[in-house]
Amino acid sequence: MTGIGSWSWVVGSPGARGTVAAAALDAQGARIDQSLTADPIDRRFLRAVTIDLVGRTPLPAEWEAARDRRRGDLVRELAASLPAWEGFYEEELFYFLLVDNFRPSTDPFLAMPKLLADRALSVRDALLQIVSSQFFNARNPGNDTFVTVILEQLLGVTVQKETATLEAGKKMYDGYATTFLGRKGSTQADLVRIAIEHEGFEPFLLERRFTAIFGDSPPKKRLAADAARLRGDPLAWPSIVSDWLLSQAYEELPSRPRPKSDRVFVRSLYADLLGRVPEYQEFRRSRNALLALSDSRPLRSVLIKMMLDAGLGAAASGTATDPVRFVADRFLHFLAREPTPSESAAFVRELEAGMSRQLVVRALLTHGEYQTY
Amino acid sequence: MTPLESNTLTRRTLLKAGVAAAGAAALPAPLFGAAAPAYKTRHVLLVLFAGGVRSRDTIGTPSNVPNLMRLAAKGVVLPNCGVANLGHYGASLSILTGVPEYMGIRENSRGYNPTVFEYVRKERKLSASSVWLSANNGSQGVNFAYGLNKGWGAEFGANVIDGDGVFNQEFRDVLSQFGRPRADAPEEYAALQRMRGAVRVDERAGKSLNDEATAARVEKYIVDELTSSDTVSLTGPGAGDAKALRIAGNILQIFRPTLACVSLTSADVAHGSYNAYLDVIKRNDQELGRILDIVQADQALRESTSIFVLPEFGRDRNQNQRNGLDHGDGSTDLQKVACVAWGPDFRPGKVIDADCSSIDVCPTVCKLLGVEAPLARGRTLPRLLS
Numbered sequence: 001m002t003g004i005g006s007w008s009w010v011v012g013s014p015g016a017r018g019t020v021a022a023a024a025l026d027a028q029g030a031r032i033d034q035s036l037t038a039d040p041i042d043r044r045f046l047r048a049v050t051i052d053l054v055g056r057t058p059l060p061a062e063w064e065a066a067r068d069r070r071r072g073d074l075v076r077e078l079a080a081s082l083p084a085w086e087g088f089y090e091e092e093l094f095y096f097l098l099v100d101n102f103r104p105s106t107d108p109f110l111a112m113p114k115l116l117a118d119r120a121l122s123v124r125d126a127l128l129q130i131v132s133s134q135f136f137n138a139r140n141p142g143n144d145t146f147v148t149v150i151l152e153q154l155l156g157v158t159v160q161k162e163t164a165t166l167e168a169g170k171k172m173y174d175g176y177a178t179t180f181l182g183r184k185g186s187t188q189a190d191l192v193r194i195a196i197e198h199e200g201f202e203p204f205l206l207e208r209r210f211t212a213i214f215g216d217s218p219p220k221k222r223l224a225a226d227a228a229r230l231r232g233d234p235l236a237w238p239s240i241v242s243d244w245l246l247s248q249a250y251e252e253l254p255s256r257p258r259p260k261s262d263r264v265f266v267r268s269l270y271a272d273l274l275g276r277v278p279e280y281q282e283f284r285r286s287r288n289a290l291l292a293l294s295d296s297r298p299l300r301s302v303l304i305k306m307m308l309d310a311g312l313g314a315a316a317s318g319t320a321t322d323p324v325r326f327v328a329d330r331f332l333h334f335l336a337r338e339p340t341p342s343e344s345a346a347f348v349r350e351l352e353a354g355m356s357r358q359l360v361v362r363a364l365l366t367h368g369e370y371q372t373y
Numbered sequence: 374m375t376p377l378e379s380n381t382l383t384r385r386t387l388l389k390a391g392v393a394a395a396g397a398a399a400l401p402a403p404l405f406g407a408a409a410p411a412y413k414t415r416h417v418l419l420v421l422f423a424g425g426v427r428s429r430d431t432i433g434t435p436s437n438v439p440n441l442m443r444l445a446a447k448g449v450v451l452p453n454c455g456v457a458n459l460g461h462y463g464a465s466l467s468i469l470t471g472v473p474e475y476m477g478i479r480e481n482s483r484g485y486n487p488t489v490f491e492y493v494r495k496e497r498k499l500s501a502s503s504v505w506l507s508a509n510n511g512s513q514g515v516n517f518a519y520g521l522n523k524g525w526g527a528e529f530g531a532n533v534i535d536g537d538g539v540f541n542q543e544f545r546d547v548l549s550q551f552g553r554p555r556a557d558a559p560e561e562y563a564a565l566q567r568m569r570g571a572v573r574v575d576e577r578a579g580k581s582l583n584d585e586a587t588a589a590r591v592e593k594y595i596v597d598e599l600t601s602s603d604t605v606s607l608t609g610p611g612a613g614d615a616k617a618l619r620i621a622g623n624i625l626q627i628f629r630p631t632l633a634c635v636s637l638t639s640a641d642v643a644h645g646s647y648n649a650y651l652d653v654i655k656r657n658d659q660e661l662g663r664i665l666d667i668v669q670a671d672q673a674l675r676e677s678t679s680i681f682v683l684p685e686f687g688r689d690r691n692q693n694q695r696n697g698l699d700h701g702d703g704s705t706d707l708q709k710v711a712c713v714a715w716g717p718d719f720r721p722g723k724v725i726d727a728d729c730s731s732i733d734v735c736p737t738v739c740k741l742l743g744v745e746a747p748l749a750r751g752r753t754l755p756r757l758l759s
Contacts (some may be wrong), residue, residue, distance in 0.1 A: 257575055282547075288538060289538060291538060294515045294518040294534075295581055298589075305596070306553070310552045340573060343573065359565055364572070366592075369572060369575060372575070
């Protein structure tokens with residue numbers, strides 16, 4: 001049992017809604033600023049659930065749409081939405097290293113997030129398609145690689161400890177009739193199907209997703225219950241994840257800020273600075289560069305500087321004319337909290353000394369706090 | 374039979390050996406006591422001249438590697454260095470950990486043993502800017518930064534930069550999309566630092582590899598590489614290796630690290646073309662010469678820098694059907710490599726014929742820098758250090 005085991009799993013009540021008066025906004029506030037009517041706590045919650053479900057911070061329209069919504073309604077709606085399924089799909093492709101030249105490019109894969117959102121496809125069937133694809137096969141050539149990756153990445157098996165299973169899988173991959181994980185088969189397709197239908201599939205899938213969000217393994221009883229639920233209802237994924245995000249355990253997560261992955265960072269930077277989602281190639285180029293460093297933060301700062309130097313992100317600079325209000329707005333927009341009095345004073349001092357608003361934005365985006373959520 | 378004794382290494386025999394090694398590693402058998410700063414060496418550059426390179430194509434054919442021969446002439450050559458693995462990733466990792474590493478099919482994961490970076494950073498209490506790895510290993514490169522042993526780990530890892538991942542055509546496209554970053558005016562940069570410094574630091578967030586000050590230095594270095602250096606313009610066969618070496622030279626000058634490592638891979642083009650492989654060796658030697666020039670032109674570095682150069686393993690004795698060279702025949706060409714060591718603590722022009730192993734490099738580097746490598750299974754390179 002891990003440290004998270006003692007946490008409460010009571011589903012939380014709807015959080016306190018926005019109390020910061022609209023009057024706090026500049027009279028000429030742009031649409032991007034109107035979302036600041038949510039109070040900081042709710043703003044942080046919305047940011048966190050959007051990152052965990054969609055893989056980026058909310059877009060301006062999403063901040064706006066979240067106003068006056070009950071927390072439970074919003075989370076359940078978001079978890080089943082197309083952006084969330086697009087996030088799920090991208091996460092899975094990255095997990096299987098189906099990126100760059102191995103990224104699936106045919107229509108059935110491009111349509112997958114929509115089918116998932118329409119409940120026309122389950123996560124189990126989606127993963128079956130992914131690992132049955134020519135792209136996965138090309139990524140993992142040969143019987144040893146293919147079977148090892150199937151066992152490790154679908155079921156969490158340590159193949160060094162399961163050499164007989166590995167050998168049986170390789171035999172089946174090569175077209176020989178044999179028994180693999182207790183079931184008979186004789187083709188590569190049989191091998192994949194047997195793995196996906198194995199009772200270890202749901203627990204491992206849920207555990208790795210849970211761990212990605214909470215940074216720790218789920219309580220065993222909770223995992224067993226969720227796995228049974230997903231096995232009984234393969235379309236229950238959004239509901240299960242929603243329950244996690246509405247739990248007391250999730251409510252307590254902000255007490256230990258989590259690092260933004262390179263994927264989340266790039267996508268959130270575009271959302272926060274440009275108010276849009278990056279095109280795939282834009283995202284890929286930046287992410288790949290960030291992956292080239294053990295500590296990508298310095299390169300993240302360079303990327304931010306390049307975007308600001310190019311004059312991008314003017315909308316994210318807001319329109320408040322009062323320096324104090326401007327600084328407060330930027331803290332809320334980028335860090336999802338109000339500045340402390342000393343922080344506000346320090347930033348306002350630089351503005352009044354003639355430093356640009358762009359430099360304020362850069363200081364916030366390149367600070368360590370923006371690297372977490 | 375240990376992997377080093379095997380003539381026909383396979384992944385499975387290595388698996389068994391790895392299990393045995395893990396048991397042996399648990400034994401309380403320190404290789405040497407804590408060293409006082411007994412040596413002149415203050416900086417070490419470790420070049421993994423990797424990708425699979427035979428000795429007969431380097432020190433056996435001096436015209437291919439005039440700069441490596443410059444090192445050899447004034448340094449020490451150990452021509453009988455056994456290798457610890459025949460997969461690129463595991464073999465290179467073995468050099469860094471001092472342990473014969475078994476790495477499975479899914480090799481894009483960290484090893485379980487501490488690396489030389491962790492040993493040096495932890496015991497010397499160094500910041501991440503003092504320990505660097507310039508790699509051309511794709512996504513595997515960052516795995517070299519640190520292992521999963523809880524006694525060491527991420528907080529003692531190296532700053533890793535994969536030059537070909539950053540200074541490449543794709544990132545050029547990002548540059549062309551946004552434009553090159555402009556240099557900061559001094560007063561603007563000072564204001565930026567003041568504002569950054571004013572934002573509270575949440576101690577509950579985990580520490581990143583670099584502290585704020587070091588991250589700012591690395592950021593400035595990257596901007597300088599993008600705006601003022603020709604690293605971005607290196608192209609053609611073997612450009613990834615060339616960038617890794619070029620960056621290592623720049624890092625030596627700028628950060629003056631205690632330990633810098635370069636990890637190369639391009640020689641593996643040999644599978645398909647022996648001639649292309651030779652071109653990579655020659656190009657890498659040229660870049661190695663540039664580094665040597667940097668060190669020799671800097672009095673402080675010249676008097677305090679030691680350089681080690683070795684591949685992770687060799688290649689087959691005979692060419693394959695594609696006129697290339699694979700790495701699986703179990704020959705001496707494959708399993709014995711040459712290690713060249715140069716520096717103020719080595720006697721010049723010496724050849725040491727004694728058998729040694731690539732896993733001896735980690736404890737040797739540690740000893741030179743006055744730290745221990747308690748989990749390394751290698752020993753200090755024979756007769757190298759007095």
